[in-house]
Amino acid sequence: MSPNRLEFSTTSPTQFVDITPRIQEAISRSGLRDGRVHLQSLHTTLGLAVNENEPLLLRDFEGLLERLAPAHAGYEHDDFARRFEIRVDEPVNGHAHCRQLLLSAFATLLVEEGRLVLGRWQSVFAVELDGPRQRQLAIQLEGVFATNAREPAESLVELELARQLLVDPEPIASPMRRLIEAGGKRLRPRLVQLTSAIGPRTDPLRAAELAAAVELLHNATLIHDDYVDESTHRRGRPTVAAAEGAERAIAVGDYYFAKATRLIAQIGNPGVTSAVAEALEAICASQIDDVALRGTYPGDRESYLRVIRGKTASLFAAACASGALLSEANEDVVAALRRYGDLLGTAFQMADDVIDFSPSSGKTVGLDIRQRVLSLPLIYAAEDRVVGPEVRRLLAGTLGDTEVGRVTELVTSTDALPRVRREAQALIDEAVRELEVVELDGLRPVLVSVAKSAVDRSS
Amino acid sequence: MSVEVALEPELDRLEALWSDGLADAYQAYLPGVDQPKLALAAALIEVGVRLQGLGGRAAPPTTLLVGDLCLARGSRILADHAPLAVQVAFARAIESLSSAAAAEEPAPASTRELLLQSLGAAR
Numbered sequence: 001m002s003p004n005r006l007e008f009s010t011t012s013p014t015q016f017v018d019i020t021p022r023i024q025e026a027i028s029r030s031g032l033r034d035g036r037v038h039l040q041s042l043h044t045t046l047g048l049a050v051n052e053n054e055p056l057l058l059r060d061f062e063g064l065l066e067r068l069a070p071a072h073a074g075y076e077h078d079d080f081a082r083r084f085e086i087r088v089d090e091p092v093n094g095h096a097h098c099r100q101l102l103l104s105a106f107a108t109l110l111v112e113e114g115r116l117v118l119g120r121w122q123s124v125f126a127v128e129l130d131g132p133r134q135r136q137l138a139i140q141l142e143g144v145f146a147t148n149a150r151e152p153a154e155s156l157v158e159l160e161l162a163r164q165l166l167v168d169p170e171p172i173a174s175p176m177r178r179l180i181e182a183g184g185k186r187l188r189p190r191l192v193q194l195t196s197a198i199g200p201r202t203d204p205l206r207a208a209e210l211a212a213a214v215e216l217l218h219n220a221t222l223i224h225d226d227y228v229d230e231s232t233h234r235r236g237r238p239t240v241a242a243a244e245g246a247e248r249a250i251a252v253g254d255y256y257f258a259k260a261t262r263l264i265a266q267i268g269n270p271g272v273t274s275a276v277a278e279a280l281e282a283i284c285a286s287q288i289d290d291v292a293l294r295g296t297y298p299g300d301r302e303s304y305l306r307v308i309r310g311k312t313a314s315l316f317a318a319a320c321a322s323g324a325l326l327s328e329a330n331e332d333v334v335a336a337l338r339r340y341g342d343l344l345g346t347a348f349q350m351a352d353d354v355i356d357f358s359p360s361s362g363k364t365v366g367l368d369i370r371q372r373v374l375s376l377p378l379i380y381a382a383e384d385r386v387v388g389p390e391v392r393r394l395l396a397g398t399l400g401d402t403e404v405g406r407v408t409e410l411v412t413s414t415d416a417l418p419r420v421r422r423e424a425q426a427l428i429d430e431a432v433r434e435l436e437v438v439e440l441d442g443l444r445p446v447l448v449s450v451a452k453s454a455v456d457r458s459s
Numbered sequence: 460m461s462v463e464v465a466l467e468p469e470l471d472r473l474e475a476l477w478s479d480g481l482a483d484a485y486q487a488y489l490p491g492v493d494q495p496k497l498a499l500a501a502a503l504i505e506v507g508v509r510l511q512g513l514g515g516r517a518a519p520p521t522t523l524l525v526g527d528l529c530l531a532r533g534s535r536i537l538a539d540h541a542p543l544a545v546q547v548a549f550a551r552a553i554e555s556l557s558s559a560a561a562a563e564e565p566a567p568a569s570t571r572e573l574l575l576q577s578l579g580a581a582r
Contacts, residue, residue, distance in 0.1 A: 254560075257530065277538035287524050288524045291520065
């Protein structure tokens with residue numbers, strides 16, 4: 001059971017507030033696939049109704065309430081001289097209480113495949129009877145949640161990761177274990193697992209093997225990246241290259257690159273193997289482009305998009321496509337999920353760029369600038385007519401604390417960060433639209449929620 | 460030695476390596492395969508680990524990245540063209556080379572020997 005409050009304000013004495021989208025949003029956010037939503041008014045002058053949202057009809061309802069319980073008919077409740085312990089601001093609202101008696105204070109609505117079950121013309125209304133006011137509805141959801149199914153699935157991936165590291169030689173396993181145990185969002189394995197439940201052939205164990213292998217592959221690329229970028233820390237811990245030297249970092253990265261590709265091949269689905277192999281090739285090619293572009297740092301938007309689609313989005317796309325392929329989903333679904341992953345991965349990287357400028361992220365502000373990593377806000381700031389020349393001049397020189405601080409200040413003084421946020425959000429909207437045209441066995445709300453959380457985050 | 464037309468797309472961004480050891484490695488693997496692409500995959504992996512400095516001194520970052528691309532390209536060619544047993548054998552060969560390197564121990568055999576054995580895994 002998932003408790004919550006739905007809050008809103010009203011603007012008229014009598015008002016029909018259509019809360020259908022808010023309820024649907026709560027359902028999507030919770031991951032409820034099949035079950036019920038319980039709503040309860042927390043006020044004695046606020047009712048609930050399910051009816052048609054047609055303006056003239058709503059005026060008819062208002063007229064009906066007025067005829068049945070007229071505002072000025074005279075109510076004993078409003079005779080304050082006869083009542084005990086009256087508040088100074090006690091409203092004259094006997095009519096509103098009586099009207100609420102004609103409506104209901106609670107409602108239970110059915111949910112199927114993540115959607116409210118409503119007839120074509122039905123909407124859910126909170127009916128204000130004594131407005132304007134601030135209002136609250138209690139909302140509880142019960143039933144089968146996709147997130148409930150996810151928790152054991154996520155544990156399966158963690159177990160699989162631990163199992164794979166357990167059998168590896170210690171000089172290899174130990175640095176990877178430190179990196180894995182330091183955290184990470186596990187978005188790619190989550191996407192594999194979610195999409196592997198879409199087709200007719202679902203096998204949670206095989207999905208967990210694939211998801212763990214994809215995560216190992218991702219971490220293998222990070223180990224080499226950290227050496228290339230001369231990063232000293234990742235996830236709050238020293239990088240493998242910083243702690244154990246470049247030679248060890250190269251060997252550990254190579255080992256898990258090979259092992260992950262082997263584990264994926266051994267799953268025995270050629271489509272899955274090719275999808276991940278293509279992504280890995282795109283990552284490596286884009287990493288070369290990324291380093292090459294540092295000569296013209298901060299670069300331009302077009303180059304930026306080309307690099308991040310290869311470096312980041314390709315594995316998101318492969319994670320989504322490979323999960324669906326594993327479950328033998330049809331071609332249309334695989335293609336839609338691949339596009340969803342590509343858009344999601346691109347938006348995810350843009351959100352990461354924005355977080356680099358956030359003091360509340362828990363990370364060092366301006367790390368991308370210091371390491372001359374491609375960053376879309378920086379590209380936009382460098383193109384800005386006012387601050388652009390100074391940004392470009394600073395980036396062309398040595399980047400110490402003072403220079404990084406000043407560049408950060410300049411970027412935040414422009415529209416660059418909100419602009420990148422808007423672009424990321426637009427990509428998420430596009431990713432969500434990809435999900436609307438295919439049958440996803442009720443998993444659409446969870447995938448929508450994953451997409452939204454990829455950009456709506458602070459770290 | 461010129462690149463065979465069928466292999467040209469597989470050398471995108473790596474053309475310069477053809478005359479820098481890749482062609483020789485390719486020729487060395489060619490007699491043992493039915494499909495030339497598998498010889499190219501083996502050659503890319505051999506050149507890739509050499510460029511990275513695996514088991515020796517670490518390559519500078521830009522060279523490492525070219526080595527990474529060689530490995531990834533070779534792996535993708537195998538995924539598209541090789542039987543499962545060969546894919547697995549290649550992966551195990553890289554695992555044994557890299558685990559020896561991480562432990563600072565000698566490799567169990569030369570890269571070429573290991574990859575030649577891997578090409579024969581399907582037989």
